[in-house]
Amino acid sequence: MATKGDIEDENGSLSDPFVDHRKREAEEHCSSGNGGSMMVYISTFIASCGSFQFGYCAMGIASIICILEWIAIYIAPLLVVTGLAVAFAIGACVSWRTLALTGTVSSILLFVGLFFIPESPRWLAMFGRQREFEAALSKLRGLGSDISTEQADIEDSLAIIRQLPKISIPDLLSGRNIRLISIAVVLMAFQQLVGINGINYYAAEIFKSAGVSPSMGSILYSSTQVVITAIGATLVDRAGRRPLLMDSVFGLFIGNLLIGSSFLLKVYIASFSIGMGTIPWVLMSELFPLNIKAIGGSLVTLINWFGSWVISYSFFYLFSWSSVAIFYLYGSMCVLALIFTIKFVPETKGRTLEEIQALMD
Incomplete structure (x- = not known):
């Protein structure tokens, strides 16, 4: 991420702790x-x-x-990349230390806001706290709203969940569950192995190596991500998951080749934003049965964060080794991701959970 300190003084670069004498000192x-x-x-x-x-x-x-599924599919990814774009824009004007301190503002606001979040109605209903359940649901939907239909739906869904067998980690690795978990885990791993967070975190270094203004390049880069994410969100239900995912991975492959040869980042970030950045999360929510969503989602999230750490930690060293070969390496990951998507990832567009489960048998 480009910051004023990176631009004005190379000794203030975020990469310095990894490469210069100060680390040894x-x-x-x-x-x-x-x-x-x-x-x-x-x-x-x-x-x-x-x-x-x-x-x-x-x-x-x-x-x-959030009962409305479109919020998770359309709004959440757009808010994430918008926040990233704001951080890039602020980073172009201030030092990296100041940028880090500005993060405390949002943290404080979030902390204060947590005190005003009502308890989960489903959680209250699950533990038989009926009066609190109705009060929390009424508060969320607005006082005076008719919550009877939604209340009945929640109670019916909880009754179904109680009848399902409890799942442990060994259960995830047996029968049909292993295929569902494998698809979600591998997609999350590829989401990181295509190099997105390494490129995000070291965008300033990449632009600097290409002879482009780090501040302006980073702002244009993140702005492209916001625009394409918004477009991609509207296509998820229209085009389907598999086609968007395959187009996204193929575009990432081309983008990595272009970055390796000419540092053309726009194709890369546009391709990531239209599919690979969002669809693995959407597929995870659609593939898992109700009784494995919690533990399966935890495992998949762990893999995603671990992959992010691996790419973020290794990017600078690989980029220092070869500013070209690293992107060809990420491009090879895109090829593997494309093959995996074509062969194993099902299309879930317009299908119910029962239809998806039957498809996986």
Whole structure:
């Protein structure tokens, strides 16, 4: 991400702690009792755990409260990339330390806002807290709204869930479940292995290597992501999951080749935004039966974050090794992802959960 510090002073680059003498000095201080490097590693670990835990809990709350499926498909990805675009724009005007501190503003607002979020109606109903369940649902839908139909639907769905067998981790690896989990896990792994977060995090370095203004390039890059994500969201139900996913992966392959030869990022980010960035999450929600959604979703989310860490950690070293070969490597991952999509990923557009399960048998 381009920041003012990156542009004005190369010594302020975010990559410096990985490559210059200050890392060695920090390690020497750490061994002599200073502990500077250890504090960096610990703070990074805590921040990562916090962002994962908050994001996972927020996603869980949203999935329970939001009855309208289109919110998850259309709005959520668009808000994510819009936030990324805002961060790129702010980063072009301030130093990376100031950019990091601005994140505390949204964190504080989110923390305060959590106190005003009502308890999940489904959770209350699950534990037999009927009066609180009705009050929470009424608050969410607006006082005076008729909640009788939705209340009955929730109670019926919970009755069905109670009849389903409880699932443990070994159960995920047996029978039909292993195929469902494998599709979701592999798609999430490929979502990261095509290189998206490495390119996102080091966009400034890539633009600088290409002789382009890091600030302007990053803003145009993130703006393209917002526009194409909005277009892709409207096509998810019209074009279908498989066609968009295959087009997206093929475009990513072409984009990686173009980045490797000419640093043309627009094709890459547009291809990612139209399919690979969103559809793995949509497919995960559609493929899993009700009784494995929680534990299966946790496993798939873990794989996604682990893949993000691997790509983010390795990108700078691979880019330093070869600014061309790294994108050809990501391109080879796109080829594998395309083959996997064609051979194993089902089309779920317009199908009910029962029809999808029958398709997987």
